[in-house]
Amino acid sequence: MSTTENESAVLDGTKDPMSDKFVYFFGDGAAEGNGGMKDVLGGKGAGLAEMTNAGVPVPPGFTITTSVCRWYYANGKTLPPSFAGEQHDALTRLEASFGKKLGDSNDPLLVSVRSGAKFSMPGMMDTVLNLGLNDVSVEGLALKTGNPRFAWDCYRRFIQMFASVVMDFEKNQFEHLIEQLKHKRKVKLDTELTADDLKSLVLDFKRFVRKQAGRDFPQDPLEQLALSRDAVFRSWNNDRAIYYRRQNGIPDDIGTAVNVQAMVFGNLGETSGTGVGFTRNPSTGEHHFYGEYLTNAQGEDVVAGVRTPQPIAHLEQEMPAVYQQLRDITSRLEKHYRDIQDFEFTIQEGTLYLLQTRNGKRTAQAAVRIAVEMVHEGLITEQEAILRVDPASLDQLLHPRLDPKAKVNVIAKGLSASPGAAVGIAVFDADTAAEMGHAKKKVILVRKETTPDDIHGMDAAQGILTATGGMTSHAAVVARGMGKPCVSGVSAIHVNDKTRTMTVDKLVVKEGDWITIDGSTGRVMLGAVPTIDAEVSGEFGAFMAIADKHRRLKVRSNADIPRDAIKAREFGAEGIGLCRTEHMFFAEDRLPFVVQMIMAAPLTKAISEKLAAREKALAASLGGESKTIKAEVAALKKELAAPMKSYKGALAKLLPFQRKDFYGLFKAMKGYPVTIRTLDPPLHEFLPKREDLMVDIATFSRATTGQKKEMAKKYRMTVAQLKKGMPEMLRRVEDLHEFNPMMGHRGCRLGITYPEVTEMQARAIFEAACQIVKEGGNVVPEVMIPLIGTVEELKDQAAIVRRVAEETKKAKGVQLEYMVGTMIEIPRAALTAARVAEEAEFFSFGTNDLTQMTYGYSRDDAGKFLPEYVNRKILPGDPFVSVDQEGVGMLMDWAVKNGRSTRPKLKVGICGEHGGDPASVEFCHRTDLDYVSCSPFRVPLARLAAAQAAVRGSAAESDRR
């Protein structure tokens, strides 16, 4: 019978509890339990047992098991018959071990009674300290400590705590009495009350208890113990605990253990003291003994900050033996737990007690250094080291962060869309941001949402703040790509473009006001908060080298321009997994030609189609009719000439730009593979907004010369062209309007409609690649066709790419390897992967779109319900942050298996935002992908996550063997 079955049998009352042991003693260098017995002893109890067994001088005590708690609830709040005897025996052992007795009038034993469930529920249940004090033993404590004030203060605290926990008093009911007394004594602080004051306060307290509860405060320590223990059991089911369990998925029926432990005091004179410490520096990771202490003080004094603690090194002078013992013990503990230890200790009259030790929390920087050094010290394996650092925490090492000592005035919170802190003056449009940026001013670009038009402003800004949009909104994606801090979806702020302000409730932030954003926490702050730069230590490289040794997945980066590619290489990217060619289109020197192309292309298309139809008719025509058709064909050819010239002309202008961009990317990547995606976004993204055009057309006739010039600049026309050009452009914008652009005319659907665009892009790619080869470089272009849903689409586009590749290679006389593959981002492409792989040499999962389509969620709109879904556990998390392994993952797994069934060597990667999410990277490893690709700043994170996946995978495999 497993423990769990056992437990529920007890709970049901079907099992004879007499066969269970209910109380586990620890002390005298040994414990009845051990560290593995969390089910029975709770986390704290098991920890105390383990420390005791490890030879650590823990104050002795005993643990009442969780099964007693369950019995308590299952049997009308009674205890198992054999319990009383067991508790008595344990208490007797405790008194013997510690050399003190409960209620003793000379040197009383005081104990703490604490909850301790299997899973940590910090602060949710009750604790009673100083138990054992009564009117007699308080005198014993005063005598023993020589400090009556301390003794009476302990007693009044005990009464207060006991009354609150056990007798259902409200905590602040006693505060009133204290205030009265202070008023009477004309003092302000509790510490100004004397021993006698406190003694009279105890009398007041006891009187108050009798009055309110109708009984005397219990004087019998055993009764105090019994009542406190049961109160702890009851606190298992208080509202806070229930709520906490619900939030954290902790079962309601496992119950809590109760730990009864001797209290030790660091305030019994100059040979006593108390302190906290770490076996290594938790901020930097340096391997030195680190901590602080106070002599003749209690633990809370260290925390309270009334006295300034001493550095722990000083203890070596004050109490060399104790210091040595502490170092020995904590070194032993670090070896035992094989991790940095965070410990609390008390020295009671020269005797050292460890109250607690646990694996120390540490900064990312420390985690990296400690992991590397522990490997060198032989303390942990490389695999363990890899698992010791949270991949997500690496972000901290790569971005500036707020000075933790700085005061901050947080005015709103949003999503931590792109990590790091940024400080600047608020600016509400991209042009101004770009202007100020060029003038070396620090700005934060604040927008309702960003669009591709804002790129130049984002580029010039320190950080980006948006009122709407989720973790994968335009602002978030682009900012992460740029490695710039971004806080998105701050619903509390209202951005007003016209007044150039943002408001939060009644607070108005104007253009030019300083603000600070923290993209790691989502906070928006007023004023310029000081930041500190990232300190990437040498250990970082060493640590990543260990990780790289163990990972199988390659890590690439998404990068659109050479600058990003170089950054990506610095972070260890092994190729570019996604170059979005359209991002190049938005640059100021290209956009005019892109617009020219978009204005001409559909017209060209329409006339060409008519022409083809008539030419077909001509071929099939008989007799006299052919003459008429010939004339029609000639007329159409004439009509086609002008738009075709404009269309081809625009493409011819774009070709050298693209070629130069690709050349730069190839050069930066030094032979690593570069995946270039052909044009993806809907064409209307490159044109002005419909509303803007309508307003400008409406106001044109009344506009001043200056305004007209501005319009001309905006639309990239001459003033003379505006009158005809703006309505023409409006017509095209309206033609291109879509109800659901995400599912409209974009991706390969563009390349199929306008094959000349694909051809131009392919030519730019292969001309650039040939140039690299001619210069003696290496290059492996991978041309990726986006958004295919059927293999026929890929065939169409791949044929163009391959033809252009062969033409270019021949023309340049160059040998060149290349691949043609596709994004898998439409469910149908995943479903039909076996057929798609007939044509595709590689797959790259576009998990953003794949998630959108698989769930039917528009990522730009899902903010309306996704947060509620996550809160209410309808979804386990945001599927745009971490791959939905059940649904989207099923499609990915299917696509990989079926794709490789057709083409065993099919290369498979992922280039969605998920490529930088640790859980998703682990999933990609398990699904046998070849690589993940993410934004440059996430590359180290992905490398580590991939290594962790490999380590966990091997461990799971050896488990199975």
Place this chain on the structure above:
Amino acid sequence: MSTTENESAVLDGTKDPMSDKFVYFFGDGAAEGNGGMKDVLGGKGAGLAEMTNAGVPVPPGFTITTSVCRWYYANGKTLPPSFAGEQHDALTRLEASFGKKLGDSNDPLLVSVRSGAKFSMPGMMDTVLNLGLNDVSVEGLALKTGNPRFAWDCYRRFIQMFASVVMDFEKNQFEHLIEQLKHKRKVKLDTELTADDLKSLVLDFKRFVRKQAGRDFPQDPLEQLALSRDAVFRSWNNDRAIYYRRQNGIPDDIGTAVNVQAMVFGNLGETSGTGVGFTRNPSTGEHHFYGEYLTNAQGEDVVAGVRTPQPIAHLEQEMPAVYQQLRDITSRLEKHYRDIQDFEFTIQEGTLYLLQTRNGKRTAQAAVRIAVEMVHEGLITEQEAILRVDPASLDQLLHPRLDPKAKVNVIAKGLSASPGAAVGIAVFDADTAAEMGHAKKKVILVRKETTPDDIHGMDAAQGILTATGGMTSHAAVVARGMGKPCVSGVSAIHVNDKTRTMTVDKLVVKEGDWITIDGSTGRVMLGAVPTIDAEVSGEFGAFMAIADKHRRLKVRSNADIPRDAIKAREFGAEGIGLCRTEHMFFAEDRLPFVVQMIMAAPLTKAISEKLAAREKALAASLGGESKTIKAEVAALKKELAAPMKSYKGALAKLLPFQRKDFYGLFKAMKGYPVTIRTLDPPLHEFLPKREDLMVDIATFSRATTGQKKEMAKKYRMTVAQLKKGMPEMLRRVEDLHEFNPMMGHRGCRLGITYPEVTEMQARAIFEAACQIVKEGGNVVPEVMIPLIGTVEELKDQAAIVRRVAEETKKAKGVQLEYMVGTMIEIPRAALTAARVAEEAEFFSFGTNDLTQMTYGYSRDDAGKFLPEYVNRKILPGDPFVSVDQEGVGMLMDWAVKNGRSTRPKLKVGICGEHGGDPASVEFCHRTDLDYVSCSPFRVPLARLAAAQAAVRGSAAESDRR
């Protein structure tokens, strides 16, 4: 070795062609080939052989096999060595059989030389007629027919045709000579030329041939034959034929046969004649001999309309023996081919020849009647009868259609979105359409696109015409639901709301002009074209009864209101597969409350969430802070009161409307299951358009009292409320704005955010159902949750529905069966069907959305590329019309199998537009669905398609056995 292998071996030149037979004779009551030899003899040759073998008096002849054609191409345009001898033998047999000789000076044999490939390629290849005429035999023909003009006309036609086909002359080159002659003779018509004129024309023709070709026109009939035969072989590879094969997927390498057949003449005097006929009436299906003929005439005279043909019954008087023979033969043919025959015959000097017979084309009405009667006659089985009627053609029987005799002026073509013809005056907005409709005027509602706001106008119109939108656009779907003709996506028309006109090129149609649309063909016509009503004969019912006997799939209808439900029952629906509750929301008397609900709900939600958070904080609070929180809670409760009252009030108003609607549906369906879908569309669909609101707000201050009243009416406010109300509404509209509404806050996502709406709908459903039960009726409500992507969503909504069901049953004291299920329309729901089925008692595939998400196509936008995709065969067809069986079908199949693995009795249906598409219905049958559901007018179609699927399925199964 199979025939195909044999063929390609010959083609390769690897097989000894001597072992093949190259020429197949037919005549004298027997043929060397047979009807199964299409590979060898081509379709026409095999048909001639079969007819001959069936004892039909076919003019004798021989077929040169397709392998000769392949040899011809594979061996440098030569013929197999043994061919010449075979052809000689066949020709000798032909002359003997027919009693005439090629080139004979008294009674010459004339032959036709025609192509005939395995697959029909009508008009694509060449034919030569009257072969055998030369300067000698033309005199023989003149003598024999006693008609020199006829003989010389035949000769000049032969020269013209031969020169064009064999000698590469352009056809119109000879026309010039004819014109010259007519000019000289001062006549206008060819028929005015005399025998001598034609004789001189033949001389001119021959002279022209010699001059142009540098050789005499060949006089030797054998040379004529050889050259014509080779020309037919060559025509296999002319441009038209190649293009046609590419379009129709016919292989390029199978070649054509050549049929050489004696020509017969119906113009040899009063005992000759020619005619066409059907064994039954192809328009009505009546079982009577049907056709017409002319004595002393050639086939083309019947078609040309110069002389008026006689009804075939007249032949009985003129030539009783021939008539009897014709009836005997055609009756035999009908029994042989087991279908109505469409035949051509010629009587040459009292001898009857059948030139052609084939299964006759027929109207839908005739098809139904013939199928039923042939079953009664024992000619075909019920299964065969079911397969004889094209399900799509049934639409013709259910809608009025254009009078086929009417002249039409087609001004544009669009998609045949909803069948039937409609005539009315053009009207450009829904309100006017509704007004005129109520005034009993016939109107066609013309819109750029329709929206749910237009429903009342659509309802009042005869038909709907839209410039944009596909087969599943709003206009198309709603029109099909209403059974109203609709032509959508007419890109050639431009609709201008302001000028109330539509323009096609330069033509302007104004409001009030009469137009006609034909929703069965997509044509838009100027003026009022006469229509004829559908004539549904008694056979229709008999036929559907046969179909119903053989189908397994149930057929339900989509219906939102009792009127549609009654119509659906009339058409044989066995339940309602989809009731869209939101369609009820658009009715004039409900919309105000819907708007009230939408205005209040999000506010209610926002305050409630704050309140819950504070209440949670209160529960967890300690000490003094609880007082502050209590105050906050009280304030929030107060703030919540007003919007909550408005929200709950609106729902309370909607409840009785919904209950009444559901009651009506249940009543109409008399115990058949009724599937009701909870609220689906995004809320902004119920609010005014953003632009309208902005304009109205901008113009409000300057508006006249009348205009203000109009605004008040539009926004359902008082004039006093407008000033505050319009901006408030605008804010809500902007809050609700979505970038991709198709993937936004809709479907169950609404019900989860606003559970009160689901609760109200559930209450209305169950209260209505309880009422029916109390009245002694039967009812099986099936509550369907839309757009789920994860089982958790369904759990959330199903819990509400089941709770309300139990509450209502208890309150009303009624026993009631019901089911809770879900749409499967999100790919993820299909992928995780095994888990969804834990909660769902039924699935209904929403294939519209499932297709959208699986392909990533917005059906409202796909018009930009789908037509090109279909044209270029990137897609085999429009996936919104017929289910994509490879991709979407894979998901459906997966969902059915996995859903039933969890819940073996899971009921599964389909309620997308595809439920009315025959191929999709067949797929649903194969995928083992329980039912399909479609618009009422498609129910008969679906019933037939389901029966055909069952029949084909059983046939396929017996084949496997």
